[in-house]
Amino acid sequence: MALIDTIISSDDVRSRQRMLKFAAKRYASAIESNPDDYDALYNWALVLQECADNVNSSANSHTKDALLEEACKKYDEATQLNPALHDAYYNWAIAIADRAKLHGRTKEAEALWKQATKSYEKAVQLNWNSPQALNNWGLALQELSAIVTAREKQTIVKTAISKFRAAIRLQFDFHRAIYNLGTVLYGLAEDTSRTGVLVIGNEISSNELYSQSAIYVAAAHALKPNYSLPLPYLKVGYLTVPPVENPVAPHCDWKRFKFVLNHEGLQQIHDDEEKTNDRPAIRVDIQDIVSVKVCSDLTLPPGPSIIIDTIHGQIFLIADSWEYLDSWLDALRLVYTIFARGKTDVLAGIITG
Template structure:
């Protein structure tokens, strides 16, 4: 008779010895790294003992995977120990943790990061493509388990962006559009999430470059460039100390419709009658800057008060805004409805299309967030400086 239990225990321990050997092989780059690694090796041993006592403990696998993943970050690039091997072992432990507990959000999220790190090591190869697809699936799983995670959505978007650089051209557009939607949802969950704001700016910039090259008539590259510049400017305004944002802003600042952040068309009711019949609503140019949104006059400039003979122009000051949302109000003229709720009551406008609505919503929310964080002067400097 074969000693099945003994045999499976031997396989179990040899498999786990590999992981412990890898953890013990990491030396760390400096003294701090070495002491950190000693703690990790100690923790690894503890989780291994926990698994030997109870092989069905998902948390022990999850924590052990974290130890392996952190050891991989500790690898001295000049040493013989393999970062990739550590990450691969971490992935095996995450797989085990999620098998034992399919609702472990953090395990899917960190597993995706480990897979993404393995993909980065492989450049733009078929192998990297497969790993990016796997990382994306795990980010998706993490978001399904915890939809309120801007960080997972942002990483999901970055994974799609990386994948789009490897796949054939015909697939690229679809993947980029999906990436854009992930970054936008991340920002909607956390309006001052400057990394996602910046990432959205870079992905739109790349899309503008592609559109210029392919000359597709249905999208204006200039529109994409100026949208890209809005997000980069907003990221910089929220985090002026980041040199990455500062240098990106130098590249895109002149793509903004200076001295405004955004210029575009909206259909609005007459200034003195918000419930006027649809025939009285007028499509006209609006300008948005750090102070708010207002209707431009025929020359494209905001109207001066004297010319206006007592009719108050359509203007919404940023400090009066309470909320900004898409509006399905059935009494509005046809189109993509926009409701800006203010301390003086709601103001309704209609955008030309749902895509145009999205970009107005984002721009208004970002201007408000920058104002609420006390950074309006930084934004003012960008657009008027």
């Protein structure tokens, strides 16, 4: 209860925290009345885990870790009373994994990730028909592989691959497991390419692993609409820009417009209600770009800004936020890099379906 009282939350979370504290007191009373009440212990652990979720880990990681540790103790007690409680093992593994994330790449984190994998293993043994548990087990192994020695890494990565594949075979449209399998294969391809040592039975080259990775990532994007590209574009979003004919126009003349980026370039798109104002649209051809970088010119309107140097001159763009600016920068630079490597046709084939 003292740990729950230390949580500082916003107004919209505070009422939920009061409910959680009330629930925790109720489960504590139930345990006093019946120490063998494993359901009360399990639900008490869930309450502590949700309380931990409401703690800002960057501001108060100690409180979050302490709440998660208490939740783990309750899961331990519940499963000792009822060893067949597979949901307890599953949520216990999540709590352990959340603790591991707080400890970074340390020996403590390594030990916690190992504990998490064992809890996921137990959850799967008790309930084999759980693609989510298999997927989380694979993720825990993937995290563990980033901490252990190089000698241990390959074995752990291979095991992670087997868990993701098992999850997919239980649910063929489980896009998260499909995507995760693609990322772990890509990491394995990178390791193989760097070391020159073949893996998975000493028979799969780095090129084959890259190819396999692409299959799973592409399939995940196809199965989950939110992952899909905004075809036929690589990126769609809004940017604030000056009139085409006057890049140093007064701030009041800068307007926010929709832009699209494909393999050919960045293009301003007029919405239907904007088509009547006859304002020329901005277009930047990828082949004309000299550089793309963040701009800190104080004469520009407020907001994170990008400057694109082209063979025809400079173009200034204002993003809605720094996060959006980063994504625009990455997208523009990546498309230019693909163009410079002579791979534009490949990108065109991908984004035009």
